[in-house]
Amino acid sequence: MRSGIVSYGTYIPRYRITPKDIGRVWGQDGVMMGKSLNIRAKSVPAPDEDTITISVMAARRAMKRSNVEPSSIGAIFVGSESHPYAVKPTATIVSEAIGAAPDLTAADLEFACKAGTAGMQAALGLIEAPNEQIPIDYAMSIGADTSQGAPGNALEYSASAGGVAFLFGKKDVIASVDLTMSYTTDTPDFWRREGMKYPSHAERFTGKPAYFRHVQKAAEKVMNRMGMEPKDYDHATFHQPNGKFPLNIARKLGFTKDQISAGLWTPEIGNTYSGSMMIGLAGILDIARPGEKILAVSYGSGAGSDAFNLTVTDNILSFDLGRSITVKEEAKIGRYIDYSVYLKFREKIKMEGE
Amino acid sequence: MSVARFWRKQDQRYNLMGTECQVCGRKFFPNKSMCPVCHRKSIGKMNKYQFSGNGIVESYTVVHAGMPQYRSQVPYILAYILLEEGDHILGQIVDCDPEDVDIGKKVEMVFRKLGQEGRSGTIYYGYKFRTIL
Numbered sequence: 497m498r499s500g501i502v503s504y505g506t507y508i509p510r511y512r513i514t515p516k517d518i519g520r521v522w523g524q525d526g527v528m529m530g531k532s533l534n535i536r537a538k539s540v541p542a543p544d545e546d547t548i549t550i551s552v553m554a555a556r557r558a559m560k561r562s563n564v565e566p567s568s569i570g571a572i573f574v575g576s577e578s579h580p581y582a583v584k585p586t587a588t589i590v591s592e593a594i595g596a597a598p599d600l601t602a603a604d605l606e607f608a609c610k611a612g613t614a615g616m617q618a619a620l621g622l623i624e625a626p627n628e629q630i631p632i633d634y635a636m637s638i639g640a641d642t643s644q645g646a647p648g649n650a651l652e653y654s655a656s657a658g659g660v661a662f663l664f665g666k667k668d669v670i671a672s673v674d675l676t677m678s679y680t681t682d683t684p685d686f687w688r689r690e691g692m693k694y695p696s697h698a699e700r701f702t703g704k705p706a707y708f709r710h711v712q713k714a715a716e717k718v719m720n721r722m723g724m725e726p727k728d729y730d731h732a733t734f735h736q737p738n739g740k741f742p743l744n745i746a747r748k749l750g751f752t753k754d755q756i757s758a759g760l761w762t763p764e765i766g767n768t769y770s771g772s773m774m775i776g777l778a779g780i781l782d783i784a785r786p787g788e789k790i791l792a793v794s795y796g797s798g799a800g801s802d803a804f805n806l807t808v809t810d811n812i813l814s815f816d817l818g819r820s821i822t823v824k825e826e827a828k829i830g831r832y833i834d835y836s837v838y839l840k841f842r843e844k845i846k847m848e849g850e
Numbered sequence: 851m852s853v854a855r856f857w858r859k860q861d862q863r864y865n866l867m868g869t870e871c872q873v874c875g876r877k878f879f880p881n882k883s884m885c886p887v888c889h890r891k892s893i894g895k896m897n898k899y900q901f902s903g904n905g906i907v908e909s910y911t912v913v914h915a916g917m918p919q920y921r922s923q924v925p926y927i928l929a930y931i932l933l934e935e936g937d938h939i940l941g942q943i944v945d946c947d948p949e950d951v952d953i954g955k956k957v958e959m960v961f962r963k964l965g966q967e968g969r970s971g972t973i974y975y976g977y978k979f980r981t982i983l
Contacts, residue, residue, distance in 0.1 A: 544944065549961050593865065595900075
């Protein structure tokens with residue numbers, strides 16, 4: 497059998513803020529902003545949450561839903577643009593916190609919003625490699641972020657927090673990865689220099705030559721090679737920097753709203769960056785049936801897209817989804833905070849002695 | 851706290867790793883090298899035991915004047931929790947207001963930041979708790 501996803505877990509912080517509250521502070525019509533971005537609320541990490549805690553929570557939930565021994569995981573990758581340490585891996589802490597250490601390889605990856613899907617490809621590669629050369633049966637890739645937009649910047653309406661862990665293997669696969677291909681160019685649409693707190697972006701340049709071109713090319717490459725057309729898929733999910741872009745690219749490629757509804761979460765929780773498309777895929781798996789076909793395409797600024805063609809297997813019927821919370825359930829639980837509490841939580845207030 | 855001092859207890863703080871007495875079956879957190887009930891008979895029979903992190907609030911207090919590192923979290927809740935496998939643990943309850951907590955409420959373990967050594971030092975992680983909705 498083809499290798500693929502054996503288990504998965506997601507984590508969305510509980511706090512939320514609405515575009516209305518953000519807009520009120522900056523003299524903008526937040527309600528209109530939320531409507532134009534198609535975002536009703538975004539998740540906010542608690543003061544004691546970061547990419548490491550989110551990664552651990554997602555990884556533990558993935559382990560809860562599977563009977564795989566943590567010690568049999570041979571690789572853990574964590575993709576994020578908000579690793580708490582500049583030097584000191586997030587992946588080692590995750591490895592220790594799920595009981596996978598010490599007999600494994602681990603690394604942190606960075607590629608804007610698609611580091612987690614680059615990790616998915618790396619994980620699959622290790623599993624598919626000849627066992628006598630690389631004896632790895634299970635590998636995990638996590639996409640997690642607690643991204644920030646500069647106060648008052650348009651990004652502030654969307655940049656949220658969340659994470660997803662996918663466990664890959666060859667046994668008890670619930671969704672096989674039939675094909676994965678990428679499209680990568682040097683397109684500086686969004687960046688953050690070393691030591692800078694907030695990212696910069698090239699405004700409208702982030703659209704056509706960046707997001708839309710890369711997602712479209714990667715999606716078409718995979719569909720062409722698979723001999724698939726949009727109508728052949730049951731579900732599709734695309735990177736979701738806001739709630740509008742994925743709708744536009746879906747329409748452009750020929751997918752209907754029904755096909756993308758199970759994998760569209762930015763409207764409820766904001767853009768979780770490295771977690772964005774992966775949460776979409778998790779949301780689809782939450783409701784998937786055997787035999788269903790899924791197209792999942794990530795996008796990372798800078799820029800590149802990873803596209804995956806997946807097929808849900810019969811094992812989904814015996815998969816213990818109920819051992820953890822679904823994306824839909826967790827997206828619904830929100831504790832709303834106002835902008836001043838948000839500033840405090842995100843350490844945007846200059847404190848005495850700083 | 852020194853880096854090494856925290857590192858030695860990572861297993862406890864990350865994974866609620868305690869001990870189980872092979873003689874009477876009692877579980878302890880934090881770990882004990884000898885069972886306080888079986889005494890000598892338990893020597894060499896204390897095995898590692900990982901607690902699930904599920905429990906109930908046995909008592910709690912609301913901290914209004916907390917440690918400087920927790921100033922963004924006041925008022926925060928510290929609870930004395932009875933773990934489902936037995937033994938008690940003191941832990942913070944997060945993601946809720948003081949009025950959401952009550953004696954007898956079910957809680958689950960979450961993984962959170964406990965503190966850090968300034969802006970350039972290491973960050974400490976470990977268990978906290980959250981009420982089960």
